[in-house]
Amino acid sequence: MPFPSSSQAFASSKCGYADVTRNWLYEDDLKMRYRTAFNGNGYGVHPSVTSFTMHAEIHDRAGRVIRDLRTLGRDYPPDENEWQYRWTGVAGAKVCKPGYHRYGAAIDFTKFVWGPDQWVDMAVHGKDSRRRLRRRYLAVIATCRKHFGTVLHCHNDPDGSHWNHIHVDRGRQAVALDWDYGTDVTIIQWAARDLAGFSEMAIDGDFGPQTREGFALLRDEFDTDVDPTDRSVDGRAWMDLIARHAMADENAGKYKMD
Numbered sequence: 005m006p007f008p009s010s011s012q013a014f015a016s017s018k019c020g021y022a023d024v025t026r027n028w029l030y031e032d033d034l035k036m037r038y039r040t041a042f043n044g045n046g047y048g049v050h051p052s053v054t055s056f057t058m059h060a061e062i063h064d065r066a067g068r069v070i071r072d073l074r075t076l077g078r079d080y081p082p083d084e085n086e087w088q089y090r091w092t093g094v095a096g097a098k099v100c101k102p103g104y105h106r107y108g109a110a111i112d113f114t115k116f117v118w119g120p121d122q123w124v125d126m127a128v129h130g131k132d133s134r135r136r137l138r139r140r141y142l143a144v145i146a147t148c149r150k151h152f153g154t155v156l157h158c159h160n161d162p163d164g165s166h167w168n169h170i171h172v173d174r175g176r177q178a179v180a181l182d183w184d185y186g187t188d189v190t191i192i193q194w195a196a197r198d199l200a201g202f203s204e205m206a207i208d209g210d211f212g213p214q215t216r217e218g219f220a221l222l223r224d225e226f227d228t229d230v231d232p233t234d235r236s237v238d239g240r241a242w243m244d245l246i247a248r249h250a251m252a253d254e255n256a257g258k259y260k261m262d
């Protein structure tokens with residue numbers, strides 16, 4: 005369903021719309037856990053399974069993110085073993101504050117866990133010095149963008165709060181990519197840098213000459229004429245291809261577009 009415009013969403017902190025309360029995403033055994041603190045290494049601490057309240061559509065879409073991350077772990081793991089998805093760290097969903105959280109149309113992700121040494125933490129790995137971990141974070145944001153139009157993260161952070169979580173919302177539907185949106189440009193920039201070796205790429209959301217060059221490089225490496233700004237299905241195909249390479253810790257060109 006279409007949610008109200010951004011100006012309406014930010015005009016009030018009053019909660020609205022019906023909601024559901026769940027402690028799982030996609031399947032009953034894939035639980036959510038609340039992040040209560042950070043440990044000495046800056047990683048989120050998630051002591052227990054927790055229920056969150058949100059709009060039914062957001063529960064469904066967030067479930068599709070988890071479904072896709074589960075598939076990526078099985079089919080495109082970063083090592084020779086299949087990764088089995090376990091649980092998701094969350095900082096909040098329906099919250100009576102200005103923005104899409106007040107409709108339950110947003111959720112804040114903090115951690116995705118496949119196994120004991122198989123996870124990605126949103127407070128650390130987006131700017132990690134280790135490319136394999138930045139790639140895993142990229143796999144997550146590309147997967148989020150398949151199902152949500154707005155994805156805020158450590159390199160797309162208009163209010164300075166997203167260094168420690170990924171915010172997704174349905175204020176914008178999962179439409180075709182649009183180079184006027186930081187959500188869409190930053191993912192392409194990140195993929196050009198960490199999948200296609202464009203090491204000097206700035207991840208700033210600005211679709212200027214450098215980003216044009218990076219996008220052309222990615223298109224060549226991916227060997228595709230599909231335009232992600234054409235139709236929503238084309239945007240999703242790009243996000244899916246980026247996510248597969250990023251999850252598997254492979255350079256662009258290893259896999260083909262479906």
Ligand SMILES: [Zn+2]
Pocket residue numbers: 105110111112170171172
């Ligand atoms: Zn949020």
